[in-house]
Amino acid sequence: MELFVFICSAAMVIAGALGVVLRSNPVHAALSLVLTLFGIAVMFVSQEAEFLAAVQVIVYAGAIVVLFLFVIMLLGVDRAENLKTEPLGIQRPLAIVLSLGFVALLVATILQGRDSLNMRGDGLNTAANGDHDANIRQIARSIFSDYVVAFEVTSILLIVAVVGTVVLARKRKSDKDISGVSA
Amino acid sequence: MIALAHSLLGVDPLFDGGLLWTPLLIVILKVLVVFVIGLVATMLMVWFERKAIAGMQNRIGPNKAGPFGLLQTLADGIKLFFKEDLIPERSDRLVFRLAPYLSFVPAFLAFAIIPLGGDYRDGNGGLVTWFGHQTRVQLADPPIGVLFALAISSIAVYGIMLAGWSSGSKYPLLGSVRASAQMVSYEAALGLSLAAVILVTGTLSTSGIVGSQSSLGSWNIVATGVIPFAIFLISATAELNRPPFDLVEAEQELVGGFNTEYSSIRFSLFFLAEFMNTITMSAVIVTLFFGGPQPVSIGNTTLDIPLINNSLEGSIWLIAKVLVFLYIYIWFRASLPRFRYDQLMDLGWKFLIPASLGWFMLLAAQRLADNENWDQLIVMPLSIAVILVCFIFMQLAFRASAKNRESEGASF
Numbered sequence: 249m250e251l252f253v254f255i256c257s258a259a260m261v262i263a264g265a266l267g268v269v270l271r272s273n274p275v276h277a278a279l280s281l282v283l284t285l286f287g288i289a290v291m292f293v294s295q296e297a298e299f300l301a302a303v304q305v306i307v308y309a310g311a312i313v314v315l316f317l318f319v320i321m322l323l324g325v326d327r328a329e330n331l332k333t334e335p336l337g338i339q340r341p342l343a344i345v346l347s348l349g350f351v352a353l354l355v356a357t358i359l360q361g362r363d364s365l366n367m368r369g370d371g372l373n374t375a376a377n378g379d380h381d382a383n384i385r386q387i388a389r390s391i392f393s394d395y396v397v398a399f400e401v402t403s404i405l406l407i408v409a410v411v412g413t414v415v416l417a418r419k420r421k422s423d424k425d426i427s428g429v430s431a
Numbered sequence: 432m433i434a435l436a437h438s439l440l441g442v443d444p445l446f447d448g449g450l451l452w453t454p455l456l457i458v459i460l461k462v463l464v465v466f467v468i469g470l471v472a473t474m475l476m477v478w479f480e481r482k483a484i485a486g487m488q489n490r491i492g493p494n495k496a497g498p499f500g501l502l503q504t505l506a507d508g509i510k511l512f513f514k515e516d517l518i519p520e521r522s523d524r525l526v527f528r529l530a531p532y533l534s535f536v537p538a539f540l541a542f543a544i545i546p547l548g549g550d551y552r553d554g555n556g557g558l559v560t561w562f563g564h565q566t567r568v569q570l571a572d573p574p575i576g577v578l579f580a581l582a583i584s585s586i587a588v589y590g591i592m593l594a595g596w597s598s599g600s601k602y603p604l605l606g607s608v609r610a611s612a613q614m615v616s617y618e619a620a621l622g623l624s625l626a627a628v629i630l631v632t633g634t635l636s637t638s639g640i641v642g643s644q645s646s647l648g649s650w651n652i653v654a655t656g657v658i659p660f661a662i663f664l665i666s667a668t669a670e671l672n673r674p675p676f677d678l679v680e681a682e683q684e685l686v687g688g689f690n691t692e693y694s695s696i697r698f699s700l701f702f703l704a705e706f707m708n709t710i711t712m713s714a715v716i717v718t719l720f721f722g723g724p725q726p727v728s729i730g731n732t733t734l735d736i737p738l739i740n741n742s743l744e745g746s747i748w749l750i751a752k753v754l755v756f757l758y759i760y761i762w763f764r765a766s767l768p769r770f771r772y773d774q775l776m777d778l779g780w781k782f783l784i785p786a787s788l789g790w791f792m793l794l795a796a797q798r799l800a801d802n803e804n805w806d807q808l809i810v811m812p813l814s815i816a817v818i819l820v821c822f823i824f825m826q827l828a829f830r831a832s833a834k835n836r837e838s839e840g841a842s843f
Contacts, residue, residue, distance in 0.1 A: 275526065302582050305586065306581055317611070318592075318608065318611050
């Protein structure tokens, strides 16, 4: 049963990933990304990490890809692109080299960490003891005790990013006259 | 395999003896019943809304098809089925066909986690016995419970957004861009007021939340102090794109909004999804704040309906409470004028989100003081003072930004 679920969700993930790369229409690519994210959420559920699955759907599928689509629609780049023309010649060979390197890295990590994964097989075992909220309790405990500094630093980083975006996007008074003329 | 069933359907005692045929049949039966209830309730809701609005506007409303016009929705549905199905030439065909289902399916999915009945009195936990198996009167009770409802409502935005975009014309696109911005913004307020409920009850599962609201004093509307409920109701209305937040389909500005280009059965799917969502959201509100299938009880006296057994009585209480909220939504529509777009965003970002966050912090402080045996008389005024200072700072920031905007002029 678990194998069956894994095969289905893995097929979803791979089909979505291929769609992101191969579809020429940006909106279709973004939708394929949603398929991938859903596949990962299903995998989380089958590993009994329901909280992560819910957050995966709420944050990634529900907010981030929606913002992607929002930007695609607002900028009006939602027409299929001609993939024959290439603005930067070096881009494709570089992408191939980088992705091959990334695959090598992933394979190496899996080969290295296979034994330790087997050892920690009972990491999020929640259904066995019948505790409804053990999942959330475990995550909360590790976020707010062991990794509290990293967690807080991440939130500061996000705030800095938001403030930076606002500062960059804001028009200064001296720019106003120029934009007024061009408009 | 049992573990997987547990993680999908929650800690339901139905699967304790392994996955056998009877529990499987019970689950299939539940799915069918929930689906049929959903469809029939939607049909009745459309009739109810038209009839109630007609009453408020001094008209008669639908009265020809069936007794009191009850079958009007059915007649409309049959008419829509037989209409010509148009697909605009400039549309994106695949997405155009997909979009109605993307808004129709989530509307039904969210209904799966609502406790639809059962006996929650005396710590019974809503368990009933069907065909010799103990189970709950809800399709699924996943451990993430209410987060599932939140996830589904964040998925629902896709249907509207893609419908508008794939139509390939201006008005639907404007409608869908408005919709996605509105739904993403209000989801933050929705989630934060939900967090207050989770903080008070200490569980995410819907049956657990219902179980903790055993008397009128422990209903979450009282336990969380009304504010989260008010914020939840407002942002749920915005999330549903119902009046006064229906800028998505503001007919004076955008023809029909995101569904302008849709006709026939595809349009009716959007229409059904909208009403289905209203029912689901009312049921979620009742589950979270008003004790779901719990009867009204003050102290030790319970308002008991005689001659009906307790688990069936739960369903009656739930229906009664949901009807109140459905009526409130209709009332909103009949009496409130539509928001302007900047007012909508101001309300969401500058008022609802800070207010829900502040109230959540206040509840958390109160809870912490309770756990650590601190003096509430010191902790509460102190935390209120801190939140007040934050509020003053925020108002100063708003004033400064308003002044800047005035001196620089509008920049588009």
